Amino acid sequence: MMKLIILLLLYTDSISCSWESWWSYEGISGPEFWGLIYPQWQVCSKGKRQSPINIETNKLLYDPTLGDFEIDGPNVNGLLQNTGRSLEFKMTDDAEVMFSGGPLSYKYQFEGINIHYGLSDPLGSEHQINGKHFSGEIQFYGYNKELYRNMTEAREKPLGVVVVSVMVKIGDMTSRSELRLLTSALTKVAYTGTSHSINDLSITALLPETKKYMTYEGSLTEPGCWESAVWVIYNQPIYMTKQEMYVIRRLMEGTKENPKDYLGNNSRKIQPSVVTVRTNIEPKMGIYCNCSYTYTSVLPENLQTDDLVIVNNT
Structure with missing residues (x-):
């Protein structure tokens, strides 16, 4: 890893443009390396709430508010x-x-x-x-x-x-x-x-x-x-x-x-x-949990909506 970082430093040092310009979506300047060599970008590799994510519809939380x-x-x-x-x-x-x-x-x-x-x-x-x-x-x-x-x-x-x-x-x-x-x-x-x-x-x-x-x-x-x-x-x-x-x-x-x-x-x-994904897609009657908290899991087969194209991506 140290050799790789040295190569990255040599690579970016040879570029006359700003840090904002050199990054890309592949190779030595791709996403895997964004957080390695520029201090202000360290959250790219160390952050706890990074995007994008995979949304699992059986873990959606219905928020009536x-x-x-x-x-x-x-x-x-x-x-x-x-x-x-x-x-x-x-x-x-x-x-x-x-x-x-x-x-x-x-x-x-x-x-x-x-x-x-x-x-x-x-x-x-x-x-x-x-x-x-x-x-x-x-x-x-x-x-x-x-x-x-x-x-x-x-x-x-x-x-x-x-x-x-x-x-x-x-x-x-x-x-x-x-x-x-x-x-x-x-x-x-x-x-x-x-x-x-x-x-x-x-x-x-x-x-x-x-x-x-x-x-x-x-x-x-x-x-x-x-x-x-x-x-x-x-x-x-x-x-x-x-x-x-x-x-x-x-x-x-x-x-x-x-x-x-x-x-x-x-x-x-x-x-x-590790984030919670909330939704205003209302679940059908009968799947609310008997809990003291506000949110309740939404199961995709029970979603009460006419536009399920995303949650049922087929």
Whole structure:
């Protein structure tokens, strides 16, 4: 291990860019090494509430105090970017789009979107449901505007960030028409460093129509893996067509003149989980335990909801 750390130090010392730029999803700068050589990223390897996790539906805890999760605000303008690590949407205007309610005690300002996907099925999503991945995972993130000034400050602080996660499956049709604003621009961001303006994007129109979700307190899934994130994972996926998934899987690392590899498989591996995952998916009558505490286990075969696509990922 010591020899490996020395090699890593020599490798990173030879790079003229910042620590924020050198990390990747594979090899010597991949997730297994994020916490080894940069002190501010040690939580990546030593943290106790790291994300992503495998959500086991027979261990979900029903919390009747969880209300509706709300997203309010106007449509936004921004840039769709190929960063060389992932496909991202960054808001460029000052629109106040707020996440609130549900497990949140504060209002969180929307900042952007990260899109994780695999180069082949079934890999793609960061989170697993009952040990299974989805073809992709779209993450909407924001920072706690009531306590912190910006994302840079909030991401290192308690309850600083919210990440709203939607799983992606492949289907015959695109289930959310707003998604086409992003997928129609994919050919414009084929290589690292390319970007394309996206205007008048509705965040709410990208999300599933269900009010059901799962939630836990975990970490960011990029360096430095700060354990500042409240995760909200919708209990219903959205669908992309095979053609859309084919195009997104053709995005490249590197430039047009010097292409390197395909961009996908941009997910951190599943982390050991000791967190409690709560849900507002109400169990049927008869499975409440005779206990003094509020929460009760939810068994997937007894979930009383019409959108079981995630908890019954088949």
